[in-house]
Amino acid sequence: MIRRPNQNRSIIVLVAPAFIFVLVFFVLPLIFLLSQSVLPGDGGFTLTGYADFFESRVSRIVYLRTLKIGLIVTGISVLMSYPAAFLLARMPARRRSFLMLLVILPLMTNAVARTFAWLIILGKRGMINQTLMSLGLVETPVRFMYTETAIVLGLTQLFLPLMVLPLVSAMENIPDDVLEAARSLGANRLTTFVRIVVPLSSDGLVLGATLVFTGSVTAFVTPAILGGSRLLMMSTLLRQKSVAIFDQQAAAVIAVVMILTTLAVNLLLRVGRVRQV
Amino acid sequence: MPHLEIHDLTVSYVKDQPTLERFNLGVEQGELLSLLGPSGCGKTTTLRSVAGFIQPDAGRIVIDGRDYTRLPPNQRDIGLVFQSYALFPHLSVFDNVAFGLRMRRVSRNKVRSRVTTALEMVGLEAFAKRRPAQLSGGQQQRVALARATVIEPQVLLLDEPLSNLDARLRVDMRQEIRRLQQQLGITTLYVTHDQVEAMSISDRVVVMNQGEIEQIGTPESIFAAPETAFVADFMGFDNHFSAAVIALRDSKLTVEWGGAPIELRWRSKIGSPQIGDRAEVFFRADDASLTAGRDAHGLAGEVILSTFHGTELRYLVDTEIGEFSIMQDSASERYAPGAAVTVQPHTGKWIAIFGEREQPA
Amino acid sequence: MVSRWMYISLVILYSFLIGPFIIIFMASFGANANLAFPPQGFTLDWFANVFERSQFIDGFWVSLRLGLLATIASLIMGIPVAYALTRFQFAAAGLVETVFSAPILVPGLVIGFAMLKFYVRLGDLNVLTVLFIGHTAILFPYSVRVISASLRNLDPNVEDAAISLGASRLRGFLLVVLPNMQAGIAAAFVLGFITSFNNVPVSLFLSGPGVTTLPVAMFSYLEYHFDPTIGALSTLLVIFTIALVQTAERLLGLSQFV
Numbered sequence: 001m002i003r004r005p006n007q008n009r010s011i012i013v014l015v016a017p018a019f020i021f022v023l024v025f026f027v028l029p030l031i032f033l034l035s036q037s038v039l040p041g042d043g044g045f046t047l048t049g050y051a052d053f054f055e056s057r058v059s060r061i062v063y064l065r066t067l068k069i070g071l072i073v074t075g076i077s078v079l080m081s082y083p084a085a086f087l088l089a090r091m092p093a094r095r096r097s098f099l100m101l102l103v104i105l106p107l108m109t110n111a112v113a114r115t116f117a118w119l120i121i122l123g124k125r126g127m128i129n130q131t132l133m134s135l136g137l138v139e140t141p142v143r144f145m146y147t148e149t150a151i152v153l154g155l156t157q158l159f160l161p162l163m164v165l166p167l168v169s170a171m172e173n174i175p176d177d178v179l180e181a182a183r184s185l186g187a188n189r190l191t192t193f194v195r196i197v198v199p200l201s202s203d204g205l206v207l208g209a210t211l212v213f214t215g216s217v218t219a220f221v222t223p224a225i226l227g228g229s230r231l232l233m234m235s236t237l238l239r240q241k242s243v244a245i246f247d248q249q250a251a252a253v254i255a256v257v258m259i260l261t262t263l264a265v266n267l268l269l270r271v272g273r274v275r276q277v
Numbered sequence: 278m279p280h281l282e283i284h285d286l287t288v289s290y291v292k293d294q295p296t297l298e299r300f301n302l303g304v305e306q307g308e309l310l311s312l313l314g315p316s317g318c319g320k321t322t323t324l325r326s327v328a329g330f331i332q333p334d335a336g337r338i339v340i341d342g343r344d345y346t347r348l349p350p351n352q353r354d355i356g357l358v359f360q361s362y363a364l365f366p367h368l369s370v371f372d373n374v375a376f377g378l379r380m381r382r383v384s385r386n387k388v389r390s391r392v393t394t395a396l397e398m399v400g401l402e403a404f405a406k407r408r409p410a411q412l413s414g415g416q417q418q419r420v421a422l423a424r425a426t427v428i429e430p431q432v433l434l435l436d437e438p439l440s441n442l443d444a445r446l447r448v449d450m451r452q453e454i455r456r457l458q459q460q461l462g463i464t465t466l467y468v469t470h471d472q473v474e475a476m477s478i479s480d481r482v483v484v485m486n487q488g489e490i491e492q493i494g495t496p497e498s499i500f501a502a503p504e505t506a507f508v509a510d511f512m513g514f515d516n517h518f519s520a521a522v523i524a525l526r527d528s529k530l531t532v533e534w535g536g537a538p539i540e541l542r543w544r545s546k547i548g549s550p551q552i553g554d555r556a557e558v559f560f561r562a563d564d565a566s567l568t569a570g571r572d573a574h575g576l577a578g579e580v581i582l583s584t585f586h587g588t589e590l591r592y593l594v595d596t597e598i599g600e601f602s603i604m605q606d607s608a609s610e611r612y613a614p615g616a617a618v619t620v621q622p623h624t625g626k627w628i629a630i631f632g633e634r635e636q637p638a
Numbered sequence: 639m640v641s642r643w644m645y646i647s648l649v650i651l652y653s654f655l656i657g658p659f660i661i662i663f664m665a666s667f668g669a670n671a672n673l674a675f676p677p678q679g680f681t682l683d684w685f686a687n688v689f690e691r692s693q694f695i696d697g698f699w700v701s702l703r704l705g706l707l708a709t710i711a712s713l714i715m716g717i718p719v720a721y722a723l724t725r726f727q728f729a730a731a732g733l734v735e736t737v738f739s740a741p742i743l744v745p746g747l748v749i750g751f752a753m754l755k756f757y758v759r760l761g762d763l764n765v766l767t768v769l770f771i772g773h774t775a776i777l778f779p780y781s782v783r784v785i786s787a788s789l790r791n792l793d794p795n796v797e798d799a800a801i802s803l804g805a806s807r808l809r810g811f812l813l814v815v816l817p818n819m820q821a822g823i824a825a826a827f828v829l830g831f832i833t834s835f836n837n838v839p840v841s842l843f844l845s846g847p848g849v850t851t852l853p854v855a856m857f858s859y860l861e862y863h864f865d866p867t868i869g870a871l872s873t874l875l876v877i878f879t880i881a882l883v884q885t886a887e888r889l890l891g892l893s894q895f896v
Contacts, residue, residue: 007726010807014722015734018715018778022737026775029756030744036755080654083647099652106655108879110836112856113872117658119864120665125674127661157658164651189641218745220839225860235747235839242751242843252755255748262743330798350801351810357802363795367817376813380804421799428803 030259037252049253059237063257066234069148070217073155077163077212078205080156085164085204086197089171100168103161111158111221118154118226119145146230154222159215163208170204171197210269214262234258278342279303280464281327281432286336288322296322297488300336304432309458309465311475313511314485320468323485324434327466329353340431351380356425356463360437362417364409370396370420371405377428395427398457415446422454426461433458433465439474451478472511476500484508504544506557506632514559514628515602522554522629530629532556535576535596539624545631556629562591563604564626567612572619580612594620659876666869673864684870693859694871697852700766701835704851708773709781709830713823715774716781721811723782724789725797742779746839749776754843765846772844773837777830784829788822789815828886832879 040046053059088096106114121127122144129141144150174197182192198205220235227233229240234254242251281304289295297319304310312320325331327338329350338345345353356377364373374392383391396402399419409417418438425433438454439447455478458465469475475482476496484491484499484507492504503509509517520532529540530550541558543550550556571577578596585607592603592612601620612618661675666684668677688694719738723731741749753772757763763771792815800810841851850858852875856868 007728011722011726011728011730014718018719018782019734019737021715022741022775022778025753025771026741026749027737029749029752032756032759033748033752080647080651083644084651087644087648102652102656105876105880106659108832108836108883109659109872109876110853110856111838112853112860112868113662113875114658116860116868116872117662119860120661120673120675120869121658123673123675123864125672127675130675157654160651160655214743214745218747220747220842221857224857235745238747238751239842248755251751255745255751258745258748262745266743328798328802330801349806350798351804351806353802355802357799359795359799361793361795363793363799365796365800365814365818366792367814376800376805377803380809424799424803 033252033255037249037256040249049249050257052250053253053257058232059254062232062234062237065148065232066217067261069151069155069233070213072152073159073216074163074209074213076152076156077160078209080160081163081167081208082205085167085201086171086193088164088168089174090176100165103164106157107161111219112225114158115154115222115225118150118157122150122153122226145226146228148227148231150226151223151231151233154226155216155219158219158222159212162211162215166204166207166211167201168204170201170207174200206269210266214265218258218262234261280306280308280341281466282337282339283323283327284337284339286323286326286338287334288319288326288331289334295334295488297326297333300488300490302483302490304464304466305480306464307462308480309455309467309478311467311469311479311482312485313469313472313475313482314491315470315511317487318485319488320470320485321436324436324466324468327432328355328357328434354428354431356428356430356433358418358421358425358433358435358438360440362409362414362421362441364417364420364424366409368408369405370401370407370409370412373409373420374424374427377424381428391427392423395423398426398460399423399453414442415450418442418450419453422457426457426463429461431464433463435465435467437469438467439469439471447474454478472513484511501626502542502544502628503559504546504630506559506630509557509559509628509630513561515562516565517557517559518598519555519557520598520629522550522552522556525550525552530556532558532629534622535574535620537574539622539627541624541627541629543629543631547631550629550631554631556631558627558629560622560624560627562602563589564623565601565603566621566623567592567594567603567605567618568621569610569612569616569618571617575619575621577617577619580614580616580618582614583612592618594618596620662869662872665866666873668866671865673866677866684866685874687865687867688871688874691859691867693850693855694852697850697855700769700849701852704766704769704773705831705834707770708777708834709827711770711774712777712781712830713785713826716778716826717785717819717823719778720782720785720789721815724786725794738782739779741776746776746837747842750840750843753840757844765844765849768844768846769841769849769851772840773834776837776840777834780829780833781826784826785819785822788819788825791822792818824886824889828883832882 037049038045038047040048088099091099119126123129124141126144128144132138132142178196178200179192182196187195218235220239223233223236224239227236229236232240234257238251238254238258241247241254283300283302286297286300287295288297300319300323302323312323314320322331326333329345329348333346336346340354365376368376371392374395375388378388378391393402396405399422401416401419401423404412404416409420412420435454439450442450451474467475467478479496481494482496482499483493486507492499492508499508500512503512503514506517522530523533523538524531528542530543531538531540543556568575576596576598578594578601580592581595581600582593584591588607589604590607590611592605594601594603603620665673665675665677667680667682669679669681670677719734723735750772753768757768757771796814797810800814801807805813836853837851838853838857841854842857845851845854856871860868
């Protein structure tokens with residue numbers, strides 16, 4: 001890139017409309033939200049909203065549950081994606097592009113539709129219960145709905161593609177030569193995978209983990225349908241506070257905690273990635 | 278008066294660290310002048326300033342007596358050829374070449390005839406309907422050349438036009454560019470970091486280093502008689518040592534070589550040398566030879582390494598004043614590593630240079 | 639390097655990714671109203687129900703219009719930003735990039751919630767306007783990123799070549815840059831439209847009386863009804879999405895891009 005005559009004026013003209021739009025309609029609302037979380041109705045500044053949040057047993061449980069579910073979903077996604085991604089990355093281009101399309105397709109369908117399937121699978125007369133009962137393993141339906149398991153399954157299905165895609169693209173960049181070199185130097189398959197493939201695809205792993213984790217801890221539709229008001233996560237708690245209980249300050253506090261959590265995860269993993277390089 | 282004049286050109290990307298400072302250059306009508314230097318020496322900055330893509334902090338660009346300095350790049354009458362070819366990927370070869378003429382609102386018939394002529398000149402008339410992606414690198418660069426010259430610009434600028442081509446094609450294209458340039462008689466500024474390329478294509482060469490002109494002259498004069506250590510290094514003088522001047526006579530000076538005096542040509546940018554000054558002496562690997570054994574007259578040394586280069590062998594010889602690289606005909610006597618030899622100077626092409634470093638305080 | 643357990647894991651992965659869609663598909667033709675599986679009998683009643691319910695039909699048109707308008711708006715404003723980011727070097731580039739990627743970093747539900755609280759103060763805006771503004775803002779990261787990628791693929795010297803041949807900067811952009819961005823713009827368009835069309839969390843708070851997007855309508859329906867209607871609608875949406883992507887691929891050759 002080269003400096004050009006009058007470039008500052010050009011840049012301002014190009015960037016200003018969108019910049020102002022995002023500033024007014026996106027950044028300002030967030031600043032307003034932040035102010036709502038620390039300003040009580042009668043003026044002044046207070047952190048009681050945050051104190052209330054962290055002192056309340058319910059919200060503490062919900063917050064920790066959200067983080068726990070996020071970690072589990074991320075872990076399962078990694079385990080399910082890693083070997084498969086390696087295989088996908090080594091496939092002939094045509095077969096791979098078809099299979100990758102199948103990974104992308106779910107991303108193009110809305111979360112309500114994708115979560116709906118779990119009602120059929122996990123419901124009282126759902127697929128699993130019917131199977132268990134017909135096999136005589138249980139006599140009355142087992143309750144899967146409104147459990148952490150249900151939410152974990154739903155979220156994993158929802159965010160799995162976000163782990164597969166970056167992993168495949170990272171693994172595509174590992175040349176076959178490198179793997180052959182490792183084998184020729186005496187490494188067996190497992191060692192090669194652990195010592196060569198894993199480190200060389202760690203960028204994709206970190207990116208995928210960031211996307212899946214932040215997606216899981218902030219998702220709304222899936223916890224709302226599969227957890228309902230009986231098993232709250234941060235997002236469903238936020239909606240409950242705002243719409244059902246009308247405690248706007250508490251809702252604002254939850255919103256800010258959610259933002260800070262995702263930012264922290266993003267920063268943490270980014271720092272980790274930089275250090276590795 | 279030169280056709281293209283650059284007066285006191287100053288450009289800084291970083292404040293107070295000018296890439297070019299008060300840079301002056303003139304290119305004569307119909308001349309091909311090369312700017313030669315390592316990356317970061319300011320050659321591309323100079324070219325882009327002439328093209329108008331860089332607004333200089335100070336200085337003037339004058340072409341054919343007209344001040345171009347404040348003129349936007351699209352109103353300058355300049356043809357530009359890029360290292361990356363920069364062809365328009367969505368347009369056919371014909372439309373690529375026609376682009377500049379259409380911008381100038383040349384009539385449809387004239388566009389057709391001029392583009393056809395231009396494509397004939399670069400031997401691509403059969404490819405008019407192809408897209409750039411369907412052409413080889415050499416063909417793409419020919420299209421770029423036709424596109425830049427069909428508008429009959431005042432000045433043609435070429436920015437490392439051959440760097441993306443492979444070695445053999447580069448030689449062909451070099452000749453092609455030179456032929457076209459002479460046929461059209463177009464004033465040309467040619468930027469390159471390849472000294473062989475600059476030597477073979479130019480009327481005059483400007484060797485640049487850190488925004489300054491080190492030397493300007495015909496390829497022959499620069500090749501034979503570099504004026505600075507930088508140019509000598511850049512022109513492939515493989516060997517150098519420093520020695521005290523022990524005598525001065527006419528246009529020559531004398532230094533010691535293995536106990537014996539040798540007489541050398543010299544160049545200085547800091548006035549005439551005095552007896553006792555230190556000279557930097559440069560010579561090429563093929564301007565010395567080896568004889569077996571330690572000779573009382575000549576510099577004794579020991580062969581460290583020999584490498585085979587077809588008709589020649591290159592020896593690395595360690596002596597008391599440093600290591601030298603010497604080329605020998607492979608038909609002549611061979612020396613194994615460890616052999617004692619004497620380095621015989623062929624001083625006709627050697628040169629002693631006095632640079633700023635030796636200037637007394 | 640490839641071993642059998644990798645194939646097993648591939649099969650597990652794909653049954654997890656695609657299985658739910660097959661189950662939805664089967665259930666949407668089943669006659670039982672209580673989401674029992676495997677479905678009994680065959681009926682098209684649930685598809686009929688989709689078309690009888692005004693919230694779905696209206697929601698579809700709202701989502702369609704919203705998706706198109708917000709995507710176009712985000713492209714019109716986003717293309718110049720991508721151009722500035724890829725063609726100029728400037729100190730504030732990092733800030734600009736951060737601001738335009740921020741909508742991806744902030745949870746959708748939080749965005750919707752914050753926008754609701756704020757836009758209410760802006761005055762009496764109509765619901766569709768509010769949705770349009772919100773969706774446009776959240777689409778910027780996609781349009782700026784995809785367009786930037788397509789601009790990075792185009793040699794910047796191409797524009798300089800056009801200018802040196804006599805084109806003004808604007809003309810150089812229109813004649814040389816824009817035609818080479820077609821695939822990038824199409825990719826950004828499809829991505830933006832699908833993102834907007836599927837969005838729930840932002841729309842959830844911004845939807846108002848009488849104006850609801852399709853996914854929000856689906857979500858609300860599920861809060862009160864437990865029958866395969868949503869399955870039937872989902873089946874239709876999957877077909878709609880595949881058709882959309884296929885058309886875009888046919889017309890514009892997206893796969894070279896995404």
